[in-house]
Amino acid sequence: MARKPVIRPRKLATQQRSRATVDSLVEATARILVREGFDKASTNRIADVAGVSIGSLYQYFPGKEALVAAVIERHQEEIMQVVRSELAQAAALPVDEAMRKFVAVALEAHRLDPPLHRVLAEQIPRVGKLEKLDVFSRENFTLFKAYLEKVRGELGVDDLELASFVCVTTIEALTHNAVLHQSKMLTDDQMEALTDEGARLVTRYLKG
Known part of the structure; x- marks a missing residue:
């Protein structure tokens, strides 16, 4: 059976100097992931790029999986x-x-450092299940469901929990694939059109 990677840090940085060390290590990990990939992101390589001793790295992180997890969390x-x-x-x-706003925000979020977003999407299965990702998904779901509850009278769906799951999953898949896999084909005008079409899709579903 394959060893489950340890993704929690050894200890949390509390002082300014230690926080600066951790920040340097996390930033170095992100740069290496984007430029060289997961396999090249050894702890020695990360420490070297960060300008930190390998001993200091292991003081805070048990291995590169924990560093990748920290990059994902950030x-x-x-x-x-x-x-x-x-x-x-x-x-x-x-x-x-509101649906147009949800789609537009999802596109904007995915456009925050797309190269890093892409490599993290590819590396998450290799790092293992991350609690922070579950929290992220639940928060998106909660925000969406809270909105649907406010406009329940305008909707043609009864199960708001199911409707929230369908819409959040649809919006996430649409915007993720557009930004990470079709970005070279999408002009600003096409992004606007995609936002309109995505909003129309979920609005028609919600209104029945």
Whole structure:
């Protein structure tokens, strides 16, 4: 049986100097993942790029899987900062406008450092199940369901939990594939059209 990778840090950095060391290691890991790939991201290579001793690396992280997990966590938090601030504006919008906002925000979030987003999407299965990703998914689901509950009277669906799952999954798949796999084909005008079409898709589903 394959060894399950350890993805939790050994200890948390609390002082400014130690936080700077951890930040350097996480940033170096992200750069290596984008430029060289997961297999080249050895702990020695990460420590070298970060300008940190290998001993200091192991003081905070048990291995490269934990460092990749830290990169994923940081990237997901950056995405959620965009999502939270933007979707707060959707609460007072009618369904068709709110769905456009949801799709537009998802596109914007995926366009935060697409090369890193792409490599992390590929490496997540190799790192293992990450609790932070579950939290990220649940928060998106919760935000969407809270909106549907406010506009329940305008909807043609009864099961809001199921409807939230269908819509969030659809929007995520649509925007993820558009930005990461079709970005060279999509102009700004096409992005606008994609936003309109994605919004129309989920709006028609919700209104029945």
